[in-house]
Amino acid sequence: xxxxxxxxxxxxxxxxxxxxxxxxxxxxxxxxxxxxxxxxxxxxxxxxxxxxxxxxxxxxxxxxxxxxxxxxxxxxxxxxxxxxxxxxxxxxxxxxxxxxxxxxxxxxxxxxxxxxxxxxxxxxxxxxxxxxxxxxxxxxxxxxxxxxxxxxxxxxxxxxxxxxxxxxxxxxxxxxxxxxxxxxxxxxxxxxxxxxxxxxxxxxxxxxxxxxxxxxxxxxxxxxxxxxxxxxxxxxxxxxxxxxxxxxxxxxxxxxxxxxxxxxxxxxxxxxxxxxxxxxxxxxxxxxxxxx
Numbered sequence: 001x002x003x004x005x006x007x008x009x010x011x012x013x014x015x016x017x018x019x020x021x022x023x024x025x026x027x028x029x030x031x032x033x034x035x036x037x038x039x040x041x042x043x044x045x046x047x048x049x050x051x052x053x054x055x056x057x058x059x060x061x062x063x064x065x066x067x068x069x070x071x072x073x074x075x076x077x078x079x080x081x082x083x084x085x086x087x088x089x090x091x092x093x094x095x096x097x098x099x100x101x102x103x104x105x106x107x108x109x110x111x112x113x114x115x116x117x118x119x120x121x122x123x124x125x126x127x128x129x130x131x132x133x134x135x136x137x138x139x140x141x142x143x144x145x146x147x148x149x150x151x152x153x154x155x156x157x158x159x160x161x162x163x164x165x166x167x168x169x170x171x172x173x174x175x176x177x178x179x180x181x182x183x184x185x186x187x188x189x190x191x192x193x194x195x196x197x198x199x200x201x202x203x204x205x206x207x208x209x210x211x212x213x214x215x216x217x218x219x220x221x222x223x224x225x226x227x228x229x230x231x232x233x234x235x236x237x238x239x240x241x242x243x244x245x246x247x248x249x250x251x252x253x254x255x256x257x258x259x260x261x262x263x264x265x266x267x268x269x270x271x272x273x274x275x276x277x278x279x280x281x282x283x284x285x286x287x288x289x290x291x292x
Contacts, residue, residue: 023159025152027085028093030160033078042078042095043067049143054180056257068141072099075107079160081144081153093145094153096161100168101135110138112176115212115252116263120204121174130171137165137268139175142236154239158271165268173266174206176252177237178259184251187260188218191251193229194237194262196221200246206263208250216251216262240264243271 021031033039046068050056062068081094104110110118120126121136130136139161144153165173179187195217200206207213230238248263 022163028083030081030156033080039078041092043069045092072111075103081156093148097141099138116206116208116248134169134171137170137173162271170268176261177264178261182253184214184260189224189229190232191216192219194247198247200248206248208252212252213250
């Protein structure tokens, strides 16, 4: 595929005038990208954060375009938070990449499969457990502009996700969350806590693929302070834990993104209960993006 050059997170105002959204708060709204231009804007934001801010190492074509992209971007949905009051025009200030099971199965599978063995999630027994007609959702490439890392923005992203889960009958969602740097021992305390307190149950035992597996249980269960471990966790992982997530076995080093990754598995029931209680996820005529 030929990738057009697009280096800005700003999107044309006219493309947003009648765009359906999931939720709104002041000048911010959250919705799915509905054009290639908007996907490019999300990719430009990802480049700013992952490569310019966090030290990821770009491939030549990514560096040339100043956009973070791969082949998965063109089969995924892209959840966007947009600020309509930015000086240069409406701008993407937050994003999540969403890949539904029915889409993954008809293309190249899930992105996380390069790091973790997902076979426990693909069994007939697990499908029966999540319920007939329900499916998995993979989340990835989450980021928020440095000026918007607030409760308001995070709540909007999760309101969007909760609506998407309801719309597409999602039973569980999963993905990789990251610690900074490529030396897991630097995070021995929080990784050991995750292993001992939140490891996936035996029937859902997702584990890092053998050639990328690194241990995470550096400390014995009695050998750390839980409160200190919680304080050492990245905010995104703390948020997942509050929603009741499980963590897969093993850390995976991602040298391109300069991270140490852990696998997150999250039943969606707690998400929809929490966010449908605080914010209605029933859609108005202006709040229902068309399904892909």
